[in-house]
Amino acid sequence: MNPHPSPPDPAKALRIQQMFVMEISNLRGFLWTLVPDRHRLDDVIQETFLTVTRKADTFEEGTNFRAWVFTIGRHKALQSLRERRHEGYLAPEVLEAITEDREPPDGHFDERAAHLRDCIAKLPGNARQMISLRYTHRKSLAEIADVLSFRPASVKVMLSRFRSLLRNCIERKLRQIPNPP
Incomplete structure (x- = not known):
């Protein structure tokens, strides 16, 4: 393992951010099924964007970007629900089980x-x-x-x-x- 990792590629980070913007409507629709509160949903999308940007170098170009982003978004949504468990939504464990094998929307x-x-x-x-x-x-x-x-x-x-x-x-x-x- 290299003790001095190479700095992130700014061009790749920009491409990933642009791809994220292209998926935001689909991502919002998917996450709305987990977080049906507009303000919290916006927070989850922002957290997802920040994580996607931070992990841009880990994304292998040519693989399924939507699935990668939706997985990150799903984890951020479940984290948000765990933090606010008392507000009466389904338990995060239930939502996790429901969405575990769920495919990203079909693009329509x-x-x-x-x-x-x-x-x-x-x-x-x-x-x-x-x-x-x-x-x-x-x-x-x-x-x-x-x-x-x-x-x-x-x-x-x-x-x-x-x-x-x-x-x-x-x-x-x-x-x-x-x-x-």
Whole structure:
């Protein structure tokens, strides 16, 4: 082992940072499934970026960059959850088991996110409001029921239907063949 390691390659670090920027939307989507708090998610992404930059020389170019970054991000997310275990999220051990063999998204995350926004916009107003309360504002079924004057069981059924509508809408859009220029 060399007692005097060579200094990091600034050009490689810059390439790695540029590749990271290209993956940030996919990474954000993946990490959101683990850390559904926007502020904490931003912190985890920043920590991931710093670690990726610091370890740039360890990345073997030509291998799966996305998998490498997502592994680092997953570890940072789990570390964040361990530090804040008392806040009521799934235990980090459970999340670790769930995501252990999970592959990075297929590269269509940005496309799916855009389609999701379009599909949500097409929902009736009460459906959009219910989706927003549940997934943007992280309200419980009981809280949504109180706001919208429904029973929690009805909210559960409606959310299930709305998710199904959104899933079908996104799948239809993904199957569409783009028009030639």
